[in-house]
């Protein structure tokens with residue numbers, strides 16, 4: 001592979017672009033596999049796939065450093081994989097197995113990783129926004145330079161708690177990047193039907209918070225916007241709002257008849273805006289990777305995803321004793 005070539009974009013090298021391609025493809029293939037396992041009855045309860053939105057988390061993680069935190073909603077598998085959580089542990093959790101991140105007791109919406117600073121996984125729309133604001137407060141209080149990414153959807157952006165959080169975050173200049181993943185729909189309600197103000201990021205102006213909209217189907221644009229937002233936060237000039245314009249290809253969850261949009265609309269997005277195809281094209285037309293290279297990457301990723309599914313299937317269900325564990329944190333753990 002042509003490692004030393006550049007992409008023509010100042011903030012991304014050829015190696016980096018290849019990495020983003022792999023990271024996005026891992027999320028896509030993982031989610032496709034999760035959809036299959038759901039269909040086979042191996043995943044119960046809710047399952048919200050991230051297919052179409054991959055460039056958002058991959059672009060922002062590319063701008064982050066070790067120690068930065070992230071918290072999000074129930075549409076969370078992509079965030080976990082992008083921050084380096086193990087696909088095996090994520091898939092085992094989806095299938096309710098002992099080898100999962102929450103020992104099979106949390107499922108799709110309730111997984112955490114202290115090691116990767118991933119704070120969930122939240123099923124209540126918007127609940128993660130004040131919690132994430134608190135994570136930012138903790139870092140400010142401790143005097144370190146960590147930044148917290150607080151992800152939420154266009155639907156969640158209509159929640160009152162978001163604006164209470166904005167007010168406190170700006171008052172205390174908290175190092176928080178609020179990431180509105182505007183995928184145009186909240187379950188079956190389009191943003192056009194639910195709000196008259198087209199720019200959700202502009203609502204921060206009422207609290208004095210800076211922000212901008214960014215093309216969420218372009219991983220490099222997301223990375224560049226993330227770098228700017230993070231720099232402001234690390235310089236003590238946070239918070240910052242990024243409204244990332246994206247699209248989900250699948251239904252809201254696995255049980256969505258999708259009557260609120262046309263097949264043509266989805267097809268058009270897939271054909272014209274797909275974030276992975278966009279990078280694939282840059283790699284091949286720019287001579288940064290050959291079709292053979294990309295085939296090898298595809299194979300490698302499929303193997304990782306298949307291994308995660310095998311690991312999940314082989315992992316036992318949690319034992320009954322686990323019913324009574326992990327309910328309250330031990331006081332010493334809570335203080336740590």
Ligand SMILES: Cc1ncc(C[n+]2csc(CCOP(=O)(O)OP(=O)(O)O)c2C)c(N)n1
Pocket residue numbers: 073075123124125152153154155156157183185186187252
């Ligand atoms: C407080 C609350 N109200 C309603 C729901 C039901 N609900 C689950 S997801 C959702 C839509 C949220 O859409 P959005 O914030 O755009 O996120 P997306 O699903 O598009 O990622 C709703 C209304 C909920 N889980 N919590």
Ligand SMILES: [Mg+2]
Pocket residue numbers: 153154155181182183184185186187
């Ligand atoms: Mg939405």
